Amino acid sequence: MATTLAVGSARAAEIDGAAMSVAWGVPFVGMLLSIALMPLLAPHFWHQHFGKVTAGWALAFLLPFALVYGMGAAGVNLVHALLAEYLPFVILLTALYTVAGGIYVRGNLRGSPGLNTAILAIGAVLASFMGTTGASMLLIRPLLRANDNRRHQAHVVVFFIFIVSNAGGALTPLGDPPLFLGFLKGVDFFWTVRHIWGPMLFLTLALLAIFYVIDHRLMSEKGETDLPDPTPSVDVTGTQSRLGFDGKLNFALLAVVVALVLISGVWRTPAGFEIAGTHVGVPGLVRDVGLLVVALLSIRLTPARVHQANEFGWGPMQEVAKLFAGIFLTIIPVIAMLKAGVDGPFGAVVRAVTNSDGSPNPAMYFWATGVLSSFLDNAPTYLVFFNTAGGDPGHLMTDMALTLTAISAGAVFMGANTYIGNAPNLMVKAIAEDRGVKMPGFFAYMAWSICILLPLLAAITWLWFMP
Template sequence: MNPLRLLAGSLLLCLIPAPAWAAEGLDGRSLGLLWAVPFIGMLLSIAVFPLLAHHFWEHHRGKVAGFWALAALVPIALASGAGTASEAVVHTALLEYIPFILLLLALFTVAGGIVIRGNLHGSPATNTALLAIGAGMASVIGTTGAAMIMIRPVIRANDDRKHNVHVVVFFIFLVANAGGALTPLGDPPLFLGFLRGVDFFWPTVHLLLPTLLIVGVLLLGFFLLDSWIYGKEGHGTRDPTPDRAVSVTGGVNFLLIPAIIGVILLSASLDLGRVTIHGTEVAIASLARDLAFIVIVVLSLAFTQSGNREENSFSWEPIREVAELFAGIFITIIPVLAMLKAGTEGAFAPLVQLVAGPSGAPDNLAYFWITGGLSSFLDNAPTYLVFFELAGGDPQQLMTEGAVTLAAISAGAVFMGANTYIGNAPNFMVYAIARDAGVKMPGFFGYMLWSGAILLPLFAVVSWLFFAG
């Protein structure tokens, strides 16, 4: 189909019914479900194109994101003027998209300058220790940063093993997902919550026990499985990686990691006043934080030995892909969030009722499983944002009397991103690196057999212990 005709058709659909506009922006009470078409189209594009049209997606994903962004913005401009559409974009960019991307850029750049050299031998105890270290790092330097630092040492340690697929699968479970549940640095959904007003250490307190349970059970299960496989396969094969003492190098990057944490904490505690930019009020401390992220990136690039990034096979492509796709996501989600804010008066009233109990109180089990289920196949960051708004969108209320609900949303988004390769960005990056290194990784549905057999029963226990009742 001609893209222009498709865009024109979506515009006409979105204009039915015609919207009303509140003083603060789009009034979700008068928007029909078809206003969500661009957001759904964006997410389906992310889920389907990499699997069915990989070559096309690699070369045109930015255009696809731009198409869906226009499909969301043009109806707003036609209905209420270009000024309203531009204000919506500026609001989203300044308060959510730019801080989100700059944090990921800083973590990605700093992590790319840290190299673990040497060759360990992949015994069950060594592998379990590596996975535990990676899971612990994930909440400090992010799941993407921890995964990129640790995956190559893990692969090198097991390149003499006859069976090593399970090592990478559990690496995805632990390092690329569950380990990032304790701070806003760990996983993108939690940073979005931080930008919305959730305290920095709120996830540390309220997700600590479920995280320890999941990480502990997975590490124990991995050790038992790896010990069984290790005992069966024997070790007559010569390790193809020459022995070399293990060392870690990164120079200034070791100082820049605490600098990132300090900048975030300071931005949340300092009140330097506010400025209004094209109708959006922005805290000066937040602007200073974003500028500091850029300075950290420059310092990392300037003072890291170039050989470090070469050893890590560092490339800007992953962060470029994230930037392109999330630009489309953050724009197309604008009318969706407006409808969610309308609650039972909006088009998403059935969804509101689905996550509410008979008395109208939140059904925390439903929040956990529905947020997690969607996070398994869509990106977990926008999924978190949707259900954060569905739960009321007030961070102070959610952190106090709504604490269990917010914990259920957060846990579902972070933990269940591990259910598929596309649930969280590092998953597919780890898959690609391992496959290129010769690991016979399972396909999309093969991986789901692993996650379904191991993770879903564990999530059932977590939901019963922490979110039932």
């Protein structure tokens, strides 16, 4: 969510994307290919040095950019990426990761197809009210524990990413970054739920049904639950552990996180200050400082036994922070070229969403926004096509409601197509791997999304966005 909060607040860092060559996108492509291939081809090297690889690709963009455009322009864009986008993003993720990591679900849940499906359904509901990141961080650990005695676990995490980390966040601006960006641009808070509930309900119910069938079949295999259950059935006193929550204070802190983000979106004031051309607004500053305070309070007030029971550690958060640092820097020229519209190197993509008579094509808006959101940050991608469709929220919510629905749904739903389509995807993957789950690699995960998601997305296109 935080990636969107400062979009549009700093214009001094903008560059002329129309004059850029597609070659400027090579470091970004290299970054994506490193995430996709190196864990497969050189897993030990990647695990030990992914931060250095990330820094290398960032420098592969920054140094040539400084030579061509000057040190001043490079510094302005670096500061903008850090202050207006990356730091708010990481601060929010850190707060959610810390607070959710301080909530422990007691009791030895048994990962049956029915229970797993119920957890995914609950997560889908929570995602639209506490954000896909918050819901993901809250529920992924108990779901992993519930299935820790099974031979097949990866499919549970994959569907968790599909449903909780993405599709479930489609109903309100609190759910996913692109929708919050639309809210900041003037889209009514409840417009989204009125127009996207149909596609969201169809996608979520279909995914839950498919998951139940797959999970039931795997559960029926001989030896599926023969592994020893590492989750104790008794607590530290030796009594039977009952279902419940430890670290309940973090529920209140989670509400504070949601309130801080929401207030920063509705609090409009020009007050702030400039750092190297980037405007740091008071609402955003209050939000980020407040989130850091919430994270510190959670660490301070959560009993150590809760973190120990949750196997809480900073490894997954560090991995996401390092990888997205490289993504946020190398994506600078790619977003600039997209913002150039029909005059930029990616003009063909922008022209593809318009019919021959000049009217918008909702189906093409859905897929263009979605495909780019699968590999780029879905918040600026939403902004590009929001502006391509005219950028007037009043007109988009009424006469062009179907087009805005297509843009919103594409940005949210198709963030599930890859691990990097939405930040919670990579965090959930890292937590699962930290717990010993052998997750599919980048392309293997895409095989899941192509086989499961794409037919459902095609059905949504036919049912909602075709003329």
